Amino acid sequence: MLYVLRRFAxxxxxxxxxxxxxxxxxxxxxxxxxxxxxxxxxxxxVQDPATLARLRLExxxxxxxxxxxxxxLGSALQGDLGRSFTNGTEVLPQLMxxxxxxxxxxxxxxxxxxxxxxxxxxxxxIRRGTTLDGAITGITQAFVAVPEYWLAPxxxxxxxxxxGVLPSSGWQGPSSLVLPCLTLALRPMSYFTQVARSSMxxxxxxxxxxxxxxxxxxxxxxxxxxxxxxxxxxxxxLFAVWLAGLLxxxxxxxxxxxxxxxxxxxxxxxxxxxxxLIQGGVVAVVGLAVIITTFTDVLYxxxxxxxxxxxxxx
Amino acid sequence: MSVLxxxxxxxxxxxxxxxxPPSPAGTTTAPARRRRGSWPPSLLAGSxxxxxxxxxxxxxxxxxxxxxxxxxxxxxLEGTSAAHLLGTDHLGRDVLSRLLDGGRFSLAVASxxxxxxxxxxxxxxxxxARRGGLLDTLVMRVTDILLAFPExxxxxxxxxxxxxxxxxxLLALTIGGWTPFCRLARGVALELNGRDFxxxxxxxxxxGWFIIRRHLLPNAMPPLLAHTALRFGHKLITVGALSFLGxxxxxxxxxxxxxxSEATPYLDRLPLLVLAPGAAIxxxxxxxxxxxxxxxxxxxxxGGSS
Numbered sequence: 001m002l003y004v005l006r007r008f009a010x011x012x013x014x015x016x017x018x019x020x021x022x023x024x025x026x027x028x029x030x031x032x033x034x035x036x037x038x039x040x041x042x043x044x045x046v047q048d049p050a051t052l053a054r055l056r057l058e059x060x061x062x063x064x065x066x067x068x069x070x071x072x073l074g075s076a077l078q079g080d081l082g083r084s085f086t087n088g089t090e091v092l093p094q095l096m097x098x099x100x101x102x103x104x105x106x107x108x109x110x111x112x113x114x115x116x117x118x119x120x121x122x123x124x125x126i127r128r129g130t131t132l133d134g135a136i137t138g139i140t141q142a143f144v145a146v147p148e149y150w151l152a153p154x155x156x157x158x159x160x161x162x163x164g165v166l167p168s169s170g171w172q173g174p175s176s177l178v179l180p181c182l183t184l185a186l187r188p189m190s191y192f193t194q195v196a197r198s199s200m201x202x203x204x205x206x207x208x209x210x211x212x213x214x215x216x217x218x219x220x221x222x223x224x225x226x227x228x229x230x231x232x233x234x235x236x237x238l239f240a241v242w243l244a245g246l247l248x249x250x251x252x253x254x255x256x257x258x259x260x261x262x263x264x265x266x267x268x269x270x271x272x273x274x275x276x277l278i279q280g281g282v283v284a285v286v287g288l289a290v291i292i293t294t295f296t297d298v299l300y301x302x303x304x305x306x307x308x309x310x311x312x313x314x
Numbered sequence: 315m316s317v318l319x320x321x322x323x324x325x326x327x328x329x330x331x332x333x334x335p336p337s338p339a340g341t342t343t344a345p346a347r348r349r350r351g352s353w354p355p356s357l358l359a360g361s362x363x364x365x366x367x368x369x370x371x372x373x374x375x376x377x378x379x380x381x382x383x384x385x386x387x388x389x390x391l392e393g394t395s396a397a398h399l400l401g402t403d404h405l406g407r408d409v410l411s412r413l414l415d416g417g418r419f420s421l422a423v424a425s426x427x428x429x430x431x432x433x434x435x436x437x438x439x440x441x442x443a444r445r446g447g448l449l450d451t452l453v454m455r456v457t458d459i460l461l462a463f464p465e466x467x468x469x470x471x472x473x474x475x476x477x478x479x480x481x482x483x484l485l486a487l488t489i490g491g492w493t494p495f496c497r498l499a500r501g502v503a504l505e506l507n508g509r510d511f512x513x514x515x516x517x518x519x520x521x522g523w524f525i526i527r528r529h530l531l532p533n534a535m536p537p538l539l540a541h542t543a544l545r546f547g548h549k550l551i552t553v554g555a556l557s558f559l560g561x562x563x564x565x566x567x568x569x570x571x572x573x574x575s576e577a578t579p580y581l582d583r584l585p586l587l588v589l590a591p592g593a594a595i596x597x598x599x600x601x602x603x604x605x606x607x608x609x610x611x612x613x614x615x616x617g618g619s620s
Binding site for chain 1: 356455458459462463464465466467470471473474475547551554555558559561571574575578581582585588589592593595596599600603604607
């Protein structure tokens with residue numbers, strides 16, 4: 001229980017820290033802070049000094065910083081994140097659209113990774129110590145070192161330019177999902193395979209497997225009933241960790257393939273100095289990531305009680 | 315180690331742990347003595363590859379066939395030839411020379427930030443474990459929070475505030491990067507805290523700094539080294555990603571990541587232009603990853619501490 005409370009305290013603190021940091025962006029960047037902040041709130045650049053002074057008073061920019069932060073946080077919590085500088089529309093709907101795109105490619109990529117990794121890892125574990133095991137382990141270790149911005153052009157070269165079967169970039173139809181997902185899936189696939197392998201190795205040596213075999217279950221039955229279920233849990237934990245990581249970590253892939261996700265949105269916002277979009281993007285990505293990891297951690301302790309005591313100490 | 319570890323270090327640890335169960339007792343005295351001559355193949359291959367790459371980059375000024383910035387607009391986008399082993403780019407610059415030159419930047423940034431992260435993280439971790447109490451709690455909560463910020467998002471945020479530049483790059487790669495080292499070092503120190511030789515040192519009146527230097531560091535070194543090597547690969551890829559996005563190295567300097575992004579428009583005309591710098595990053599990252607893996611395996615095999 002203490003552990004759960006602590007995790008939630010960390011969650012709230014993280015969100016407060018993230019929101020305070022992004023709140024400060026217009027205050028610390030160069031230029032007249034008032035003009036920038038007003039631009040973030042009103043949406044347009046105010047040129048007239050008299051209007052600027054009036055708006056400054058109206059928006060309370062003369063108040064202490066903490067007070068301003070609290071009122072900004074208040075409106076942010078009510079879904080008012082201001083208007084984008086570049087297109088003048090509200091930030092929240094844009095953010096939700098982009099987040100759904102990123103989440104869908106991230107989930108698809110990770111499912112793909114899982115689908116390949118679990119059988120592959122199990123195969124390695126069963127054939128432990130053979131050439132096959134060595135080859136798969138070696139290759140997945142090498143895959144970890146493949147940068148996305150190298151894999152992406154290679155895939156484009158093969159599938160879009162040479163074979164012409166898939167679009168090289170853009171966001172139209174399911175075919176445009178394939179290359180970004182493949183690119184994103186490679187690294188998690190390698191890690192998943194390694195974890196699936198090691199947890200399966202552990203499971204295979206467990207007494208309950210011997211017992212099940214002793215009761216006369218065939219190897220396949222034993223695997224299905226006891227092996228897979230117990231070896232998948234660590235992989236699922238890693239799945240959640242990667243999902244949280246990919247929300248903010250797919251910037252490169254989204255930029256390369258022109259995917260309108262939250263990473264690309266944040267990147268464009270930084271290039272265009274679109275402060276409200278940056279603020280919204282950072283808070284949303286960090287917030288979602290910390291929520292996912294918190295729930296995973298808590299769920300993990302519920303499922304696996306042995307993790308509880310060690311985690312309180314850790 | 316928290317589940318928050320995004321870059322799969324859990325995976326690495328689980329893997330090595332399951333394959334070679336750690337020795338029950340571990341070493342009892344620092345500095346740990348271990349058998350020589352048992353280099354796993356990945357350690358051998360990784361360190362040789364890294365040595366070759368590092369040597370090539372160190373000798374770059376003498377090895378480069380051309381000055382890396384020398385343009386020759388008459389020979390733009392040429393493929394491999396005897397004059398240009400890896401061809402020329404869109405400004406007629408020799409790709410091989412640029413690779414050798416750009417790699418120095420990539421490797422330098424990655425190693426400098428890595429050293430900062432490793433030293434800071436290890437010291438903070440040791441201190442937190444030795445002092446315990448409020449400091450320990452505080453350090454752990456700070457790492458909890460920092461781990462929630464994806465590296466790319468931190469980098470974008472810093473660019474939004476500070477603009478692009480060396481300081482931004484340095485901060486982006488170090489702000490969160492020390493936390494895994496901190497957790498690792500703290501774990502090792504906590505494990506050793508109640509051991510005889512630590513208590514003996516304390517009873518003899520040794521200072522905390524002496525205990526850290528004489529007992530904690532040698533015992534923590536093998537896992538820390540392996541972790542550092544694995545992180546190196548990750549750092550190299552991140553440095554490349556930032557430069558690829560135009561947030562890292564700024565023109566007129568260039569590194570592998572910026573070369574890759576400059577070459578992207580010519581992917582259909584001259585794939586080599588994109589493939590070469592990417593391969594360079596891959597090989598460099600692979601060499602240190604293999605080294606790290608090998609170090610982990612060797613540690614498990616020889617029954618290292620922690």
